Amino acid sequence: MAVIRWKPGFFGWHRDPFAEMHRLRREMDNLLATHERGIASTAGVFPALNLSEDEDNLYVRAELPGVVPEEIEITTKENNLIIKGERKITTEGEKVSYHRREREAGSFRRIISLPTRVDADKVTAVCKKGVLTVTLPKAAETKPRQIEVKPQ
Amino acid sequence: MVPEEVITMADKELQVREKRELQADAEQTRSGLVFTPAVDIFESEEEITLLADMPGVPSDGVTIDLQNDELKVAGEVEPQGSENETSLVREYETGRFHRHFSLSDRIDQSRISASMKDGVLRLVLPKVEKAKPRKIEVKAE
Numbered sequence: 001m002a003v004i005r006w007k008p009g010f011f012g013w014h015r016d017p018f019a020e021m022h023r024l025r026r027e028m029d030n031l032l033a034t035h036e037r038g039i040a041s042t043a044g045v046f047p048a049l050n051l052s053e054d055e056d057n058l059y060v061r062a063e064l065p066g067v068v069p070e071e072i073e074i075t076t077k078e079n080n081l082i083i084k085g086e087r088k089i090t091t092e093g094e095k096v097s098y099h100r101r102e103r104e105a106g107s108f109r110r111i112i113s114l115p116t117r118v119d120a121d122k123v124t125a126v127c128k129k130g131v132l133t134v135t136l137p138k139a140a141e142t143k144p145r146q147i148e149v150k151p152q
Numbered sequence: 153m154v155p156e157e158v159i160t161m162a163d164k165e166l167q168v169r170e171k172r173e174l175q176a177d178a179e180q181t182r183s184g185l186v187f188t189p190a191v192d193i194f195e196s197e198e199e200i201t202l203l204a205d206m207p208g209v210p211s212d213g214v215t216i217d218l219q220n221d222e223l224k225v226a227g228e229v230e231p232q233g234s235e236n237e238t239s240l241v242r243e244y245e246t247g248r249f250h251r252h253f254s255l256s257d258r259i260d261q262s263r264i265s266a267s268m269k270d271g272v273l274r275l276v277l278p279k280v281e282k283a284k285p286r287k288i289e290v291k292a293e
Contacts, residue, residue, distance in 0.1 A: 046166040048243040054236050061232055063207035063244060065271035087166060095196050102190040103205055106164035115240060130207035130271015131232060 046108040047083070047132075051115075055143070058114060058136040065130035066103070072127060074134060076120045081134065084109045116142045174250055185247030189227070189273075193253070200257065200277045206249045207271035208232060214273060216266055218259060224252040225273065 047062040060081060064072070072085040089105040117139040125134045174186040189204040202225070206214070209227035217224040227249040258280040266275045 044168055046168045048168055048170075049241065050232070050239065050244060051241040052233055052237040052239045054234070054238070058240075059233055059237060063271070065205040065207040068270060089192075092194055092201065093196070096194040096201075097196075099193040099195060101192050103192045103203060104164075104166060104169075104190075106166040108166045127270070129210060129230070129268075130205070133232070 045110045047110065049083075049110070049112060051112070053116075053138075056137060058116065058118060058138060060112065060132075060134040060136070062132045063130060064127065064132050067127070067130070067132075069127040072125070072132065074123070074125045076118070076123055076136075079114050079117060081112050081114055081123075081136070082109070083112075083132070083134070171244060185245055186250050187247055188251045189225075189249045191251065195257075197279075199279060200255065200259070202253075202273070202275040202277070204249070204251070204273040204275070205271065206268075206273055208246060209249065209268065209271065209273070211268040214266065214268060216264070216275060218255075218261060218264070218277075221255045222252060223255055223277075224250070225275070226250045227273070 047064055050059075050061045052059045052061075060083075062083065064085070064087070066089065067085055067087045071088065072083070075082045075084075084107075086107040087105050089103060114136065118136040119139050122137045123134065125132065127133075169190075172188045172190075174188050189206050191205075192203040194201055202223075204225060204227075206227040206229075208229040210230060213228035213230070215224075215226040215228075217226075229246055229248055232246055255277070259277045260280045263278040264276065266273065268274075
């Protein structure tokens, strides 16, 4: 540990008042950067979801590494999407000793209300490389319709 | 009395854990976010096994680099979704994965095996066989 002499100066006891200002500014920058990226709070429910849309579909995505597709259950009810499942981590024999154990097992269940009406019969879901994608075709009445202007 | 269902339902519920962004342990020369994957590391007498959560990484996107005792694991992700999608809600971000470890045991480089399944990397690092103490029998004449 370095011992620094305590030197009271013009700005109180700070060694360098500008260093302190720089530190504050850096912290503010970091804070703003996170905000600007537009990360919504997850409401604390697993899994974290990304929702996007194009002209025809809504897409709900979640990262579920190590969850086998058979363990995921997707249901739609009214205009809600329910994602339910379990992540299992198999035990690796009794003779092993762990250095790190950061991956967690457990069950999850999340309900999302969808922003537009969807065609519940045509919802499809794929889980590939640990990423779940639910494709929800928008209901016909919500799609933008182009109206042709006829010449007389 | 506690109803039986409550007891059987007592399994753990998963909590959201924010993806950890890599705190520059090496300067990045490319743009984009980098995350550190969650890992399990365990050891048996013969080998060290590492499991890393890397969702969205295809098997050819994994790079494993072992030099001396330094192990580096990296994963390139495929983009999620197409470009003409508009994002409505974003609760997580995507980016490549990177993490490095230092190993205490000697690893037999030629026998390292790695596989990717459902977004989880399984890396098996066999230890170099050490000179085992051999018991020498003293024969009676």
